Amino acid sequence: MVQQVFHQFLRWPLLVRIFLIAISLMTVFGILIHYVEPDTFPSYFDGIWWAVITMSTVGYGDFVPATTEGRLFGVLLILVGAGFLSTYFITLATNTVMSQNAYIEGKATFKGKDHVVIIGWNERAREIINQLNSLHFRGDIILIDETLQQNPYRNHHIHFIKGEPFKDKVLEKASMHEASIALITADQNRNEIEADMHSILTLLAVKGNHPNVYTVVEILQKDQVLNAERAGADEVIQTNLQSSYVMINSIISKGMSKAILKLLNHLKGNHLQLVPVTEDCLNQTFQSLSERLLEHNIILLGIKKGEETLVNPPLTTTADSSDELLVITN
Known part of the structure; x- marks a missing residue:
């Protein structure tokens, strides 16, 4: 039974184990010093208070052992307990730094729901995020990309996940099964055929993790629109086709591109x-x-x-x- 409890204890996080050992040492030494010197430490709380102050090497001096046995207890507590307490604070600081680095480097798992997932980092994704911020969007935004080395934003509402978006473990880190909208942008580092194939493969992975999520997919080639719809896209953005429409309108009526941008610019109301x-x-x-x-x-x-x-x-x-x-x- 004891061995089973001990093995279970070893499975706990290191920070929790060190903290429990430190608390146990403070409590045990505080109770023992009360029995060794009941006149100097009239209550258990006084003994535990002395153990906490001694173990942390603060040393207020309000309680001081008067006997040789009590002082030996103090020396032993400093030698053993101070090491555990220092280790606890060092481990706490290390975990904090590691968590912060994991968040910046895209290794931290997002835990939330009803968030917007944007897949692919490019100028379009940047502009979408900037406009959402300008519109005071209150929801969380998850950015998934395999080329970025760190989160391009320091806004705590924008969470970065580094990895290939068509892999389940990456989508699980983004809590895709709890997302409300997924936007898949075309990979700017690939040619048009490969970019569309990559987008459709990512769409299949997204729908496999969350069939009911609303998906918007950017497709470059007109021939691949039907394949994107077959893969479950709720909305297909034909970037090249839409750009050509703007261009032809600019040829027919000069200055039309600015008028269309102004029409669609949500920041202008x-x-x-x-x-x-x-x-x-x-x-x-x-x-x-x-x-x-x-x-x-x-x-x-x-x-x-x-x-x-x-x-x-x-x-x-x-x-x-x-x-x-x-x-x-x-």
Whole structure:
């Protein structure tokens, strides 16, 4: 029985074991000195207080052993106990430094839920995190990347995990099974085909860990969009296609790129979003809805019907209960 308890004790963390040994020594020596010199140490608490002060080598001098036996107890307590107590504080400081380094180097496990996971470090990821911070986003952001050497942010809301994002042990460190949104960006260090393959492989790993997490995947090649959707992507961002649309609009109408950026810039208060159709808007035409929303400083751009989004549809188009309105609002 004793041997089993001892082996169980050895499995405890080192810091806990040293602390319990130090506390035990203080308690035992405090009780013993009370029996050795009851006049000098009239209570158990006085003896334990003396043991704590002596073991920590503070030495207030309010309790001093008067007999040779008591002084020998004091010497023994300093020789044995001070070493354990010093070891405890050294181990505590070491663990603190190691934990801080693990956090900076991306080795620490995140424990939380309903967080946003951003996979891949590039200029797009940097801008997303910066804008979330500017919008005073209150949730936790987990950044997963295998090329970074340390966390690029010192904000305690941004947790860095170093590793390959398609491996389960890395996703477990990010608590992917508790995440609310996962954003997978294209790897800038690979060509377009390899980057898309890497993104789809990562998507499969993410969905395998948390099938219900909302996933947004950046795909560079148009041919790989269908594969991303087959892998379970809830939303696919076609970076090259969207950039080409902006460019062609700039060719047709000079300066359009700045106008589009201003339109989409949330920091300026402009929000492009989909809103559900309320009961009072059912079966109303696009024209009547547009006039109604303009009274509230909301611009109606189109109506999303299922998978199809109608931008600037015929004025007689009506809104159903399952539709969503594409609007610009501040």
